[in-house]
Amino acid sequence: MAKSPIHTLGQEIGLFLEQAMLPVFQSVADTNGFYLDFVGKDRPARKGKKVKWEDIYGSSHDLDFLIEKNGSDTNMGQPVAIIEAAWRRYTKHSKNKAQEIQAAVLPIADKYSHLKPFLGAVIAGDFTAPSLKQLNASGFNIIYFNYANVVKVFLKFGVDIYFDEDTEDDDGWKKLEAFRKLTSSKKDAVTTELLNLHEKEINSFTSKLKEALDRQIKQIFISPLFGENYSFTDMTNAKKFIYDYNSEPNNEELTFAKYQIVIHYTNGDKLEGSFRSKDRAISFLNSVLH
DNA sequence: AGCTGGTAAACTTAACCTTG
């Protein structure tokens, strides 16, 4: 495939939006006493420019924004918020991207489930409702800059970035050139305008982020469970056991099974775990941020 | 310092599937 100006333009718009969001997340991290890491940042604590984290299956993924507790330029902290940014020009690619984000972020969140990290996605371009819903339903908070608004704001500052599948390369090169010629002060103006246009969305996103960063433990439930384990090889007998089981308290001597622990946070987050030994239960409680 | 191979992200293209 020959070099496509439209392809490049899409990438650069994506990059621009990422940079537009940076100060927003930086100020939330700063005011709440957390450390923000992002792609491109020079940080001695890790190698290179990428924010690379390993997931629960041992695969690694590059992330866009990551907020850490106890992190610094020289020390890696604990991941408490993961935020991805993505641009897609056409709805037909949006489902795909939503799934990519899930596939990268959720397994990392699983690895750090004891921290219950905040999940966010800054989505821009054309996304279908099912794509957004899918992200939402799997725990992501979303900011969505739709294509029309992005085009509108750039146009207001003299650059027409509109393109589609019929845009000729000649035309595309001109658009790319015009986009690249934007002075940094004009870029700042575009950013401000775009953020204003989506002010409500951004405010509700950042306030949820703040709540998550500031959350306190509200209650810790511990249920020690007693009883035997029963095993079955077929469904019929398994169901029969439940029908026939006497759930009334009885005098039968019961052996200890496990601790069931549920932690409720002030922002509605919930953390659960079950542990067979005292040590495991205690180390779980130690690993939880409080 | 430059080469090479590997991994991942961003994006395009095209075929396939659903729906009105």
Add this chain to the structure above:
DNA sequence: CAAGGTTAAGTTTACCAGCT
């Protein structure tokens, strides 16, 4: 059956690690 959404496969770019 046309339009639009979903899925699969392929290209380009960037970065990194190991080697020379």
